[in-house]
Amino acid sequence: MALLSLRVPxxxxxxxxxxxxxxxxxxxALFAVPAxxxxxxxxxxxxxxxxxxxxxxxxxxxxxxxxxxxxxxxLATDPQFGAxxxxxxxxxxxxxxxxxxxxxxxxxxxxxxxxxxxxxxxxYFLPVAxxxxxxxxxxxxxxxxxxxxxxALGLHLNWLTSxxxxxxxxxxxxxxxxxxxxxxxxxxxLQSIPGELYEASRLDGAGAFGRFRxxxxxxxxxxxxxxxxxxVIRGFQSFSPQLVLTNGGFGTQVVNLxxxxxAFENARMGRASAVAVLMFLLLFGLTLLQxxxxxxxxx
Amino acid sequence: MSGPRxxxxxxGTTLVAAGLxxxxxVAVLAYAILTAxxxxxxxxxxxxxxxxxxxxxxxxxxxxxETPFAQYFLNSTVVGVSVxxxxxxxxxxxxxxxxxxxxxxxxxxxxxVLATLMIPVEIIYVPLYSLVYSLGWVNSFAGLIVPAGTxxxxxxxxxxxxxxxxxELIEAARLDGAGDLRTLVSIVVPVVKGPMAALALFIFxxxxxSHLWPLLIASDDEHRTxxxxxxxxxxxNLGSAAVPMMLVAALLAALPTVLLFVALQxxxxxxxxxxxxxx
Numbered sequence: 001m002a003l004l005s006l007r008v009p010x011x012x013x014x015x016x017x018x019x020x021x022x023x024x025x026x027x028x029a030l031f032a033v034p035a036x037x038x039x040x041x042x043x044x045x046x047x048x049x050x051x052x053x054x055x056x057x058x059x060x061x062x063x064x065x066x067x068x069x070x071x072x073x074x075l076a077t078d079p080q081f082g083a084x085x086x087x088x089x090x091x092x093x094x095x096x097x098x099x100x101x102x103x104x105x106x107x108x109x110x111x112x113x114x115x116x117x118x119x120x121x122x123x124y125f126l127p128v129a130x131x132x133x134x135x136x137x138x139x140x141x142x143x144x145x146x147x148x149x150x151x152a153l154g155l156h157l158n159w160l161t162s163x164x165x166x167x168x169x170x171x172x173x174x175x176x177x178x179x180x181x182x183x184x185x186x187x188x189x190l191q192s193i194p195g196e197l198y199e200a201s202r203l204d205g206a207g208a209f210g211r212f213r214x215x216x217x218x219x220x221x222x223x224x225x226x227x228x229x230x231x232v233i234r235g236f237q238s239f240s241p242q243l244v245l246t247n248g249g250f251g252t253q254v255v256n257l258x259x260x261x262x263a264f265e266n267a268r269m270g271r272a273s274a275v276a277v278l279m280f281l282l283l284f285g286l287t288l289l290q291x292x293x294x295x296x297x298x299x
Numbered sequence: 300m301s302g303p304r305x306x307x308x309x310x311g312t313t314l315v316a317a318g319l320x321x322x323x324x325v326a327v328l329a330y331a332i333l334t335a336x337x338x339x340x341x342x343x344x345x346x347x348x349x350x351x352x353x354x355x356x357x358x359x360x361x362x363x364x365e366t367p368f369a370q371y372f373l374n375s376t377v378v379g380v381s382v383x384x385x386x387x388x389x390x391x392x393x394x395x396x397x398x399x400x401x402x403x404x405x406x407x408x409x410x411x412v413l414a415t416l417m418i419p420v421e422i423i424y425v426p427l428y429s430l431v432y433s434l435g436w437v438n439s440f441a442g443l444i445v446p447a448g449t450x451x452x453x454x455x456x457x458x459x460x461x462x463x464x465x466x467e468l469i470e471a472a473r474l475d476g477a478g479d480l481r482t483l484v485s486i487v488v489p490v491v492k493g494p495m496a497a498l499a500l501f502i503f504x505x506x507x508x509s510h511l512w513p514l515l516i517a518s519d520d521e522h523r524t525x526x527x528x529x530x531x532x533x534x535x536n537l538g539s540a541a542v543p544m545m546l547v548a549a550l551l552a553a554l555p556t557v558l559l560f561v562a563l564q565x566x567x568x569x570x571x572x573x574x575x576x577x578x
Binding site: 024025026027028029030031032034035036038039041042043044045046047049050053060102105106108109110112114116117120122123124125126127128129130131132133134135136137138139140141142144146147148151152176179181184185187188223226227230233236237239240243244256259260263264269272273276279280283284287 | 313314316317318320321324325326327328330331334342343344345346347388389390392393395396397399400401402404405408411412415417418419421422423424425426427428429430432445446448449451454479483504507508510511514515525526529530533539542545546548549550552553556557559560561564567568571572575
């Protein structure tokens with residue numbers, strides 16, 4: 001019915017009266033209200049308040065007490081915070097550099113209609129669909145001194161109860177969990193490259209390496225840039241495996257866990273807010289830097 | 300003439316390598332599933348035994364009889380479904396508003412929404428917690444559901460999708476006398492149900508994985524979701540005798556999202572790639 005009336009020319013349509021149009025747009029604005037209210041209350045307001053709270057000593061039960069930049073000053077000299085920052089960097093780099101590399105290589109291998117490639121994709125994707133805590137519970141067994149990893153590698157490491165290896169146990173698990181996520185993104189990127197480009201280069205006699213160097217790599221740069229930004233953010237968001245598997249012990253206390261303990265175990269809400277402000281600035285800066293680096297190479 | 304053949308050979312080799320890698324990847328899951336079905340005396344045996352001497356099917360009920368696992372599962376389902384429905388409704392409505400109406404402040408509001416896409420939510424958890432605490436929503440489903448009721452990514456996605464719906468279609472519905480709500484429900488929604496489904500799946504899986512926020516908000520068994528409950532069970536059961544029960548619990552907790560994922564792979568891939576802005 002609606003489509004039929006489309007055919008009927010409405011001569012008055014161009015000069016439709018203004019008040020009615022304005023009323024309709026006001027109604028249109030109402031559709032955004034539920035989302036915007038939730039946004040303002042549960043995202044914008046807390047965002048602004050985290051900057052405010054970072055200047056206070058605040059324990060949730062007593063009123064906030066203004067302390068200026070004391071929280072930041074404290075953090076600058078707190079070896080625990082320094083360690084948490086460093087351990088986060090080690091975890092993020094250790095996990096996401098191999099995961100991204102592996103995903104890129106696998107995306108090339110699996111970007112085909114060959115029989116079995118669909119099943120293989122599914123196998124690599126499966127860990128993405130499992131929650132971090134469930135993955136951690138499974139890997140506690142895999143990383144047990146008598147577990148799968150030691151027996152497969154012929155090692156006898158106490159993966160989760162030694163400062164030498166706890167971080168690397170988490171990293172191995174992280175690569176297993178996250179590779180599939182980036183594989184999805186790289187495959188989508190590869191599939192958006194027009195096939196004619198490869199046809200043309202083949203006619204020009206380009207080899208496999210040449211095709212990668214001059215077509216795939218430049219065409220994938222935007223995806224690679226998105227992936228690396230996401231990797232940084234995901235790396236710095238890590239929390240569940242460290243809490244579940246080591247409770248931050250043995251050199252695995254990442255920043256999010258540090259914030260959690262500072263705020264909710266030691267009731268130092270102001271100090272935790274200061275960490276949040278620092279993380280916000282750091283991540284924002286890193287993201288801008290990455291986008292800039294990739295934009296320049298893109299040209 | 301050797302070009303295409305070597306290329307094919309190269310492709311074959313990489314596929315085989317990818318296959319071996321896939322085996323390593325899936326070995327972890329196979330190990331978890333088989334170990335979950337071993338009698339307690341056979342878990343963590345040296346040398347490694349893949350198959351149990353007898354399958355201990357009774358392990359499957361251990362989480363239900365020994366822990367409040369069923370309650371956690373139910374809580375996760377209630378929260379996951381509610382958050383997903385809320386997101387689909389609020390994001391679709393806001394997307395419609397941003398895409399098809401003109402009013403003062405619209406672009407500013409949309410830009411603010413977009414800007415928050417870059418902020419990891421963990422950063423605002425301290426003030427968010429104190430807000431929810433003062434609302435009296437600690438240990439309540441409201442505290443788990445309402446703050447997660449909309450998402451910047453969802454609004455962005457639905458605005459893009461609805462922007463592609465022809466204006467003529469919407470005009471025609473109006474000329475037929477349909478109100479804006481009717482137009483949205485009976486004209487726009489059927490056209491964008493693909494992106495809506497991708498969004499729903501993405502939000503549900505994200506919520507199923509959510510750990511930190513429910514850990515802060517839900518400390519009692521009545522409201523604990525699966526990640527919080529699983530972590531608590533794990534902390535209480537570190538001995539190797541509890542290995543089969545914990546593995547059963549973890550695998551059952553993984554089942555809904557894994558099944559959804561296997562059934563709706565394409566939708567999920569759509570959701571992930573759209574969230575990254577690749578397509």
